[in-house]
Amino acid sequence: MGAFLARRLAGVIPVIFGVSIVIFMLIQLAPGDAATVLLGPQASEAAKIELRHTLGLDQPLVSQYVVWLARTLSGNFGTSIATQLPVATLVVPRFLNTLILTFGSLVLAVAIGYAIGLFAGLRSHSLFDRLSMSLALLAGSAPPFWLGLILVLLFAIQLRWLPVSGMQDMAGNGGWLDVLHHLVLPSVTTALGPAAIMARIVRSSVIEALGRSHVRVARAKGLSRATLIRRHVILNALPPIVTITGLQLGYLLGGALLTEVVFAWPGLGALLYDSITARDLPVIQATTLLIALAFVLANIAVDLINAALDPRLREA
Amino acid sequence: MPAETDTLDPHATGGWGTYQITYQIFEGLVKEDLTKPNAATPPIVPGLATSWDISDDGLVYTFHLRQGVKFHDGTPFDAAAVKFNFDRFWNESSPDFYKKAKAFVIAYTKWIRSVDVIDPMTVKITLTAPNYQWLRQGLQSYGQPLMVSPASVKQFGNEGVALHPVGTGPFRFVQRDQGVKTVIERNDAYWGAKAKLDRVIFRPLQDPATRVNALENDEVQMITTPPWDEIERLTGEGFVLSTNNNAPYINYMHLNFKNPALQDVRVRKAINMAIDRAGITKEIMHGTGRPEGGMLSPGTDAYDPQFKGSAYDPEGAKKLLAEAGVKDLKLVFELPQYGTGELVETWIQRDLKKVGIDVELRKYEWVTYLGKWAGGMSPDVAMNEIGWGMSTPAWIGVVSRCDSAPPGGINSGYYCNPEVDKLLDQAIVTRDPAAAKDIYQKVNRIITDDAAFVPIDDDLEPILLSSKVKGFVNPPEDWFDLSTVSVE
Numbered sequence: 195m196g197a198f199l200a201r202r203l204a205g206v207i208p209v210i211f212g213v214s215i216v217i218f219m220l221i222q223l224a225p226g227d228a229a230t231v232l233l234g235p236q237a238s239e240a241a242k243i244e245l246r247h248t249l250g251l252d253q254p255l256v257s258q259y260v261v262w263l264a265r266t267l268s269g270n271f272g273t274s275i276a277t278q279l280p281v282a283t284l285v286v287p288r289f290l291n292t293l294i295l296t297f298g299s300l301v302l303a304v305a306i307g308y309a310i311g312l313f314a315g316l317r318s319h320s321l322f323d324r325l326s327m328s329l330a331l332l333a334g335s336a337p338p339f340w341l342g343l344i345l346v347l348l349f350a351i352q353l354r355w356l357p358v359s360g361m362q363d364m365a366g367n368g369g370w371l372d373v374l375h376h377l378v379l380p381s382v383t384t385a386l387g388p389a390a391i392m393a394r395i396v397r398s399s400v401i402e403a404l405g406r407s408h409v410r411v412a413r414a415k416g417l418s419r420a421t422l423i424r425r426h427v428i429l430n431a432l433p434p435i436v437t438i439t440g441l442q443l444g445y446l447l448g449g450a451l452l453t454e455v456v457f458a459w460p461g462l463g464a465l466l467y468d469s470i471t472a473r474d475l476p477v478i479q480a481t482t483l484l485i486a487l488a489f490v491l492a493n494i495a496v497d498l499i500n501a502a503l504d505p506r507l508r509e510a
Numbered sequence: 511m512p513a514e515t516d517t518l519d520p521h522a523t524g525g526w527g528t529y530q531i532t533y534q535i536f537e538g539l540v541k542e543d544l545t546k547p548n549a550a551t552p553p554i555v556p557g558l559a560t561s562w563d564i565s566d567d568g569l570v571y572t573f574h575l576r577q578g579v580k581f582h583d584g585t586p587f588d589a590a591a592v593k594f595n596f597d598r599f600w601n602e603s604s605p606d607f608y609k610k611a612k613a614f615v616i617a618y619t620k621w622i623r624s625v626d627v628i629d630p631m632t633v634k635i636t637l638t639a640p641n642y643q644w645l646r647q648g649l650q651s652y653g654q655p656l657m658v659s660p661a662s663v664k665q666f667g668n669e670g671v672a673l674h675p676v677g678t679g680p681f682r683f684v685q686r687d688q689g690v691k692t693v694i695e696r697n698d699a700y701w702g703a704k705a706k707l708d709r710v711i712f713r714p715l716q717d718p719a720t721r722v723n724a725l726e727n728d729e730v731q732m733i734t735t736p737p738w739d740e741i742e743r744l745t746g747e748g749f750v751l752s753t754n755n756n757a758p759y760i761n762y763m764h765l766n767f768k769n770p771a772l773q774d775v776r777v778r779k780a781i782n783m784a785i786d787r788a789g790i791t792k793e794i795m796h797g798t799g800r801p802e803g804g805m806l807s808p809g810t811d812a813y814d815p816q817f818k819g820s821a822y823d824p825e826g827a828k829k830l831l832a833e834a835g836v837k838d839l840k841l842v843f844e845l846p847q848y849g850t851g852e853l854v855e856t857w858i859q860r861d862l863k864k865v866g867i868d869v870e871l872r873k874y875e876w877v878t879y880l881g882k883w884a885g886g887m888s889p890d891v892a893m894n895e896i897g898w899g900m901s902t903p904a905w906i907g908v909v910s911r912c913d914s915a916p917p918g919g920i921n922s923g924y925y926c927n928p929e930v931d932k933l934l935d936q937a938i939v940t941r942d943p944a945a946a947k948d949i950y951q952k953v954n955r956i957i958t959d960d961a962a963f964v965p966i967d968d969d970l971e972p973i974l975l976s977s978k979v980k981g982f983v984n985p986p987e988d989w990f991d992l993s994t995v996s997v998e
Contacts, residue, residue: 230881233524233613239917241613248609277517277688278669284688343719350727358723364691364711458715458724460690467716468514468689473877 198501202494206487213486214266214479218259221475227251228275228473249275262479271480276472284465285480291361292461293488294373295450298381299388300443307389308435311396315431316423318401327394334390338449342383342456349379359458380457384449388442395438399431406430433500440496444489512721512735514689514714517672521599521611524652526988530734531712533989534694534705535582536656536677539573539592539633542649542901544985545994550756551811551901552987554645558587558657558678559633568640568941569623575631579701581659582682589627594660596625596635598668599653608668614653618644640939642946646902651988680705680993689714705993706981725749731976731997738796741972748977753798753970756986758809758899760802761854763843763964764909764923766887766894771841776834778961780827781893782820784865785858791967794853799967804954805906807899808968809986811943812950819958819965827865840868841892846879854966855895886916887923894922897969901987903950907934910957925962 228251229242246252250261265272271281310330314323333341350358357363361376403409409426417426451463458464462481469477515528520536523529533544539559542552559573579587597604599611600619612619621644623636637644648655659676666674675683680702681694695709713730715721718737722744724730736744745751765778772778787801803819806812831839841862845855852871859869872891874882883894899905908914911934912926930953937949957963973984978998984990 224875224878227877227881230884231877232610237613238616241609241616244609245613278672279688288689339717343723346723351723354727358727358729359715359720360690360713360729364713364729455717456720458713458717458720460687464514464689464714464716471875471877 195501199494199498202497206490206494209490210483210486214263214483215259217479217482218262218475219255221473221478222255224473228475231472232276262476266479266483272476274469274474274477276469276474276477281476281480284477285462285484288460288462288465288481289484289488291459292447292450292454292463295377295380295384295453295459295461296443296446298377299384299446299450302381302385303389303392303442303446304439306385307392308396310389311393312400312428314393315397315400315404318397323397327397330390330393332390333386334394336387338383338387338452339456341386342380342453345379345383346456361460376459380450380453380459383456384446384453387449388445391442392435392439396431396435399434400427403427403431429503433504436496436499436503440493443492443496447485447488447492511712511714511733512716512718515692515712518675518683518686518692519611519658519671520654520656520675520677521595521608521658522614522653522671524614526651527734529651529654529989531692531694532654532656532675532677533679534681534710534992535675535679535683536654536658537679538648538654538656539575540645540649542646542985542987544987544989544991545983547754547983547985549986550813551758551809552985554649558592568642568939569637571635571637571644572628573633573635575633576701577631579678580699581657581661581676581678582697583659583662583676585659585661585676587657587678588630589633590630591657591660592633593625593627594663595655595657596622598658598663599655600625606663606668611653611668615648615655617650617652618648618655640941642941642943643902643904643938647904650900650902650905681710684709703993706996707992710992725974725976728976731979732982733974736972736974738794738798738972741796741798741974744974750975750977750979751798752973752975752982752984754984754986755800755970756809756813757969757971757984757988758807758901758905758986759897759969759971759988760805760807760899761799761895761897761966761969762802762805763858763893763895763966764883764887764921765925765961765963766889766892766923767925767962768887768889768923769841769892770889771836771839772892774834774836775961776830777836777839779820780830780834780865781862781867782961782964783823783827783830784867785861785964785966786822787966788822790854790857794857795967798970798972800970802965802968803958805910805957805963805965806903806950806954807901807905809899809901810903810905810950812903812947812954814951814954817951817954820961824861824865831866837866838868839866840870842870842872842890844872844874844879844882844887844891844894846876847873858966883922884916884920886921893964895966896922903947904934904938906950906953906957907931910953910962923962925957925960927956927960927962930956 229245274281274284310326314326317323346358349356356379357376362372412422412426454461454463466481511527515531516523516525520532537557539557540554541557543555544552558576560576561574563572597606598608599615621637621641623638626634628634662674662676680697680700682697684693684695686692692712696705721733722740725733765772791799791801804817855871862869909921910925911931914921915924933949933953937946940946980996981994
């Protein structure tokens, strides 16, 4: 298991390195420059040239990249071009906020998706199965920004149960309960799509496991239904479910970025948008790196869980 | 607010949204009085100077400073503080000089020859040439010479002002959580009328629907840039729409004088006549805009509301095009991509199609667009657009003078009429506002006769408020004074 983990972790480095190069080059391809954005249309050419020089933007691309890499490897993300603030102070709190939203959505998606999928699978072709799978199809196809607005109209504007935007009550003192209160709508919005997909996968895995010969043998031996489902059905249905859950984690992270805009949740999404429009390269780099890192680490976690469930995978 | 604001260093920032915050924290020697909703232009009133004398030749400004004023950190305001601020944004030989500030405040500082402290409460500023719009030019977007506490700059450094903005205004800075909120609170030691609100929280809410929902749910009490098509419903539900007829803001198009098809003035005139401006302001902007025919911003004392410009006349436009011998004209129109969709631009495209001009819309993301616009159009492009203006009539020169052509200027279509430049040179040295007004209006007529631009509409700065908000004034400027506002 240790060697397996080491192999997986070693694979992270080239991926992150590749992502950083691709992002760096893509930003350079886009026209427009930070000096014009920073100084405004009335600035003289001389002032713009001077600012580009101060920011190091007049250096060749390769040396700009090497400077950035050396600094980042020493743990320094640099200074934001647009705000003059250290990048870490901008990105890290936002990253934590995005993780809160992603984690909240994951818990909801798993709870909803697994429960519905399991019941639908155990009672396949029942009314519950048909109804829940049709609903899952609808929820899975609804784009999060649309779904978010509908939920806001219903629960915040009409019923006044929940807040519309932000992560905390701006006039209040905050606290965890306040954050949870604000978390409900954005996490439901982000979770419904992945929950629908999980429900369908869980359902089909359960149906498949139910049909396997060892389950029929166990049933013939007179095992109680509860033990049968717990020991023989769920355990065997798990590997594909865990894999799809891991994949959905990436979707949740991406979906959270969209949801953040609708709910003004102060996460990475809005920061990434602002930094792209300001050509704020150090912030864009740090943000995309963190997202890539989170995605890769989540996949490793899925591999580890699957390897723990199925010893055969450890050899792969 | 629709976007996060820029840094809160008034010398090194340019955005209107940012001034909506910095106006509350900082003050200059003079200020625009933003508490008069119906003024044609915001009156210039004493700020940190109680009075000022201008020499007969228009070159020397002597400012008599207000006694007993303290910055929010307790630093006394005096002539030394004024000198320190000018050193920061103007004097390259000073150790306190800040390059980025100079690049922003340039429209104001490029006129300065010297800054001298006469006594602890008097400062003399000498200009290189007379400019009777100079005080006003210091109060426009892109760099304002407002007074920052010297002690705070020394403590936190030039870059540190962004996070530690310390001024003398009716509100003091409390906290900024980048992308989430900026908080200011009442300055109880303010020299003038104290603010009514204890604190104000500014929140960037990018999505227009989110802004509307937050207002409806009473999470915010005021939103700027509301979506046009929601305004009627919200006012029906009791929210209050505030607009200003004199906001210094025109939406207009530059025509490219390097484009071969636009060399003939008849073609440029036909484009102007083909566009149904009243339709745009009624159908798309739902009355929060007004058709504009000239290139003088409203909100300036030279603006003439009676000036009509080109009338909507598609048949006349067709005739002019026929006279000019133009057939199957195809033009490229560059524009920025808006979150709300390009409603106005597709309307213009349709109007031009009706008189036989095919328009290709080329959309760019904002930063890319800004570079293209400020850099000047390439000859294959016929027109681009922007929404801009200032409360000084000298702005018309910023976009139309020969020496404002790129690079270095933003006369994006390279319009050049030496007569216009000559008149603008005259206007800036004319001390009598009435005489200056006549000259600016003459310039406006020449530019209109040349059909150098396509003015479209004036933005009436719609702002939506909760009915609990009292005392808000929507002034003829792109920012406002929150010291008069209270919430019930």
